[in-house]
Amino acid sequence: MRRKTVLVTGGAGFIGGHLVERLLQNYRVVVLDNLSTGKMTNLPDHPHLDFIFGDVSQEADILTIFENYQFSYVYHLAAVASVAASIEEPLVTHQTNMDGTIHILNAAKEQASTLQKFVFASSAAVYGSEPTLPKHETSAIAPITPYGIDKYAAESYVLAYSRLFGLKSSAARFFNVYGPRQNPQSPYSGVLSILTDCINRKIMGNEASFQLYGDGSQVRDFVYVEDIVAGLILLAESEESQAEVFNIASGERHSLLEVIAMYELIAGEKLSLTQREERAGDIHQSYADITKIEKIGYRTSHTLKMGLRKYHEYSSKAYV
Numbered sequence: 262m263r264r265k266t267v268l269v270t271g272g273a274g275f276i277g278g279h280l281v282e283r284l285l286q287n288y289r290v291v292v293l294d295n296l297s298t299g300k301m302t303n304l305p306d307h308p309h310l311d312f313i314f315g316d317v318s319q320e321a322d323i324l325t326i327f328e329n330y331q332f333s334y335v336y337h338l339a340a341v342a343s344v345a346a347s348i349e350e351p352l353v354t355h356q357t358n359m360d361g362t363i364h365i366l367n368a369a370k371e372q373a374s375t376l377q378k379f380v381f382a383s384s385a386a387v388y389g390s391e392p393t394l395p396k397h398e399t400s401a402i403a404p405i406t407p408y409g410i411d412k413y414a415a416e417s418y419v420l421a422y423s424r425l426f427g428l429k430s431s432a433a434r435f436f437n438v439y440g441p442r443q444n445p446q447s448p449y450s451g452v453l454s455i456l457t458d459c460i461n462r463k464i465m466g467n468e469a470s471f472q473l474y475g476d477g478s479q480v481r482d483f484v485y486v487e488d489i490v491a492g493l494i495l496l497a498e499s500e501e502s503q504a505e506v507f508n509i510a511s512g513e514r515h516s517l518l519e520v521i522a523m524y525e526l527i528a529g530e531k532l533s534l535t536q537r538e539e540r541a542g543d544i545h546q547s548y549a550d551i552t553k554i555e556k557i558g559y560r561t562s563h564t565l566k567m568g569l570r571k572y573h574e575y576s577s578k579a580y581v
């Protein structure tokens with residue numbers, strides 16, 4: 262049978278690479294990426310994968326792709342994913358995160374009659390630091406950064422295009438995603454990629470100290486990247502997800518100190534911690550209610566302990 266074709270923007274990134282790997286089991290996949298943070302090494306060499314170097318903020322790049330392919334699904338993940346970068350360069354970020362989304366939506370709506378779903382990668386950042394917990398999809402929206410503001414505007418556009426033009430769509434608000442191939446290089450990288458890097462450097466006999474911002478009592482909902490991928494595919498394939506927004510998280514909550522202790526036990530390595538001032542704007546507690554996505558069939562397959570074990574196993578091999 263002929264494979265359906267799927268577009269993944271940002272497919273060469275951390276989450277995108279995992280999604281593409283999974284989609285290639287059933288689909289022909291087209292990746293659009295400008296490799297600003299993504300890497301070709303995040304993508305497998307596969308006969309059903311087409312990589313297109315292009316920029317979502319350039320209308321011409323998008324139009325060419327939609328002229329050349331008829332898509333069954335679009336997963337729009339391309340974004341400046343760093344909150345810090347969005348604060349330093351709000352306009353540049355906006356061109357990708359907002360304008361880029363509108364370009365993709367405009368092209369996708371021309372295929373609305375055959376497109377089965379447009380899935381958008383939004384973020385828990387839309388909730389900001391408003392303190393009511395856990396975060397439900399109906400919780401107050403109070404983004405505190407250009408990144409969060411653009412994510413909320415973009416997800417609103419996606420749902421508006423469903424109402425206005427009949428584009429079938431869903432938006433997913435990811436909480437703290439972690440797993441293999443997450444890049445630890447910036448101080449604003451996901452904390453678990455930084456912890457993983459510190460642990461592996463120590464295992465290799467190098468000096469490594471983890472900078473703990475605040476007292477470690479901050480609470481997060483860490484979700485393993487494969488669970489994000491499963492959630493995204495569920496949203497694409499479910500009819501009940503139409504024109505709705507969903508949290509994707511683990512539903513578990515842990516303080517940073519608990520996570521560090523768990524990781525040390527798994528890796529058999531004690532970390533040296535250097536305590537620093539709490540980061541400006543750091544959210545003290547962030548965790549999700551995932552009842553809405555569970556009602557349409559989502560189940561987390563990784564507890565934090567399982568996810569950390571898998572991540573450690575993968576990354577300790579990658580360091581050798």
Ligand code: NAD
Pocket residue numbers: 270271272273274275276277293294295296297298299300315316317318337338339340341342357361382383384385434435436437438439451
């Ligand atoms: P990532 O930086 O690894 O992936 C983003 C990808 O988009 C990269 O491959 C990058 O090269 C590409 N890209 C950036 N600008 C582009 C442009 N103008 N045109 C084409 N491609 C472009 O980040 P990630 O963690 O894999 O994030 C994927 C998506 O998930 C993003 O939309 C991000 O905002 C969202 N998200 C991530 C997290 C997380 O914890 N990692 C949490 C919430 C939401």
Ligand code: UD1
Pocket residue numbers: 342343344384385386409436437438448449450451452453455471472473474475479481517540543544547
């Ligand atoms: C994460 C997302 C962000 C989103 C927010 C919404 C990442 C990288 N960022 O931010 O896009 O807006 O959720 O809830 O996933 N920390 C340390 N030492 C370090 C690094 C971090 O102590 O070296 C602390 C941070 O101060 C923070 C916690 O660890 O309290 C988690 O940090 P981080 O992984 O950067 O994610 P969030 O700040 O939760």
